[in-house]
Amino acid sequence: MNFELDEELINYKEKVRAFALKEFTEEVARTHDIEEKYPNELRMKALHEGIIDFMNPWKTMIGIEEMCRVDPGLGISATVPYFGAEVLMLHGSDYLRENYLAKVISGEKMMGLGVTEPGGGSDVAGLKTVATKNGNEYVVNGSKMFITNGTIADFFVTLVRTSKPDDPAKRHRGLSVMVVERAFEGFSSNKLTGKLGVRATNTGELIFTNMKVPEKNLIGDEGKGFYYIMEFFNISRIFVAAQSIGIAQGVLDRTTDFLKKLEASGEYVGEERKFKLAEIATRVEASRLLMYKAASFLFNYKPNPTITSMAKGYASETASFAAETAMEITGQTGISTDLERFFRDSKIMEIWEGTSEVEKIVISRMILKGEKNE
Ligand SMILES: Cc1cc2nc3c(=O)[nH]c(=O)nc-3n(C[C@H](O)[C@H](O)[C@H](O)COP(=O)(O)OP(=O)(O)OC[C@H]3O[C@@H](n4cnc5c(N)ncnc54)[C@H](O)[C@@H]3O)c2cc1C
Incomplete structure (x- = not known):
């Protein structure tokens, strides 16, 4: 058993992080949020700089997490032009793949x-x-x-x-x-x-x-459409887990910085706030491990809907938990900085690609059916 990413993925993760930190500035993120404007120029830049690698699911998952860690709205926007492409890849005819899928992968459509x-x-x-x-x-x-x-x-x-x-x-x-x-x-x-x-x-x-x-x-x-869409959700839920973990990790980064500054300035921090930080950090780690397990099954052609729904359900609830707890830790700072955006961006994670209730329906049904998760 090995819990570390290989060298190629570590390098890729660093490349995506550098890209997001450079391009997703606070001003760009705030403007697109306020104006409700899709960042098309960023999507093209990410594509041309090799930040998006749709054909490599491990990179897609890690890339989504890293981008959402810097800004969820921009991160999701940069990675969503392909939304639904797996249905075409798995079931589309040669005509559909050439006329539609190939053009999405190239960025033309x-x-x-x-x-x-x-x-x-x-x-x-x-x-x-x-x-x-x-x-x-x-x-x-x-x-x-x-x-x-x-x-x-x-x-x-x-x-x-x-x-x-x-x-x-x-x-x-x-x-x-x-x-x-x-x-x-x-x-x-x-x-x-x-x-x-x-x-x-x-x-x-x-x-x-x-x-x-x-x-x-x-x-x-x-x-057979229903089955194709359920199969697709078993893929896309892993990417929503990645969005959620990106959000929760981004919240953790910002909350950690806040507490470090508070400590350095000699102001009161208190054990309670540190405990809350520890709880966010633990849930982020647990969510990521679940996501890696779900991804390891799926990307090795042994999809496991139970683990996938656990990963999506738990990671999305972790994003909301982290965002809300960070508000308690940071008070007025959280309400008036980019943490406010993370707080708003986190909620949709529990809704799209299956609400938390839907994930629980899948998990309980599969467990009762005797699904093996090892
Ligand atoms: C910003 C955004 C982007 C989206 N993008 C897409 C997209 O690209 N494509 C797309 O197809 N959809 C998209 N959606 C829709 C999204 O997938 C749905 O919102 C989601 O599936 C939930 O459906 P609903 O909102 O109609 O809620 P409902 O299905 O009406 O559910 C309402 C509540 O009832 C609960 N509930 C429903 N049925 C049950 C049940 N049987 N047992 C227990 N509880 C239940 C739900 O958990 C939820 O809490 C998007 C939504 C948003 C907000």
Whole structure:
């Protein structure tokens, strides 16, 4: 057993950290947060400087953590243009990989993933968007809500209903995924503003009105969409764990600096604040170990949904815990510095890619089924 990163990953981690410290200045972070502006120039810079390595999942995970440690909104923005790409990589035809996936990896295009609808996100199989086959195309009607890159992505991997099963208990069987382009007739989107956190990321509503989607844009087999999306969440949850650990580590860095300065100036620190710091540090470490274990299973082609949900659930709750505890430790300093942004940015971690309750449903179901986690 070895808990250390290898030399290549250590060097990569240092490179990403240097990049983020140079580019994600407080002024850049604050401006993009206040103006709710997506940092496209930073995304391109990160790509051209080799900071993003989508084809290497270990680097992607570590890169996300390091960037979010410096600023969550900018860090997520720089790494999210590929959101949903794994579905294309695992199930897309040669046509879809060449026309869509390759262009996202090169930076020419940006993508998103459309699953959540106005009626809710947790009950994936309850979605209402319908795609009806008509000759060699589908006619799609419905809408998607809270979609990252919603008003800036060129296309979206989108989950739709293609058939209605007779048995309502088998609702998940009639779903399919297809690539939907912004340029398609019948596609429109609206930007959603006023989010609590991650305000540098772009979020939108997608509306499909008699939108015609060529049959060749269907990903994989018709009716298997639900399974493809669940498989995707088992990958993306590891990256949300990385976002969460980045946030919690960033909070820990800042809180440690605060207490060191306080101690150096001879002011009162107190055991209670030190204990709180120790608790944040311990949870960060525990979250990271869980994430590494989940990643080690997944990246070695033995995905383990139980450990993945534990990692995502625990790391996201750690991000919120760290941010809130840091406010207690730092008082007025926390409220008036970048810790305030980390506090707001942390909450979404417990919501997207499966809420904490959804993760617990997955964990308990798998344990009761007798899943082995060793
Ligand atoms: C900034 C942002 C970006 C997002 N980006 C994307 C994106 O790119 N693509 C995308 O598809 N979605 C995206 N989402 C949506 C996100 O995935 C959903 O918000 C999430 O899945 C939860 O769905 P919901 O908000 O509709 O809450 P609901 O599903 O309505 O849940 C509300 C509450 O009820 C609880 N609950 C629901 N069902 C159960 C149950 N069976 N048992 C116990 N508790 C339950 C939940 O845990 C939660 O606490 C984004 C959301 C935000 C805010």
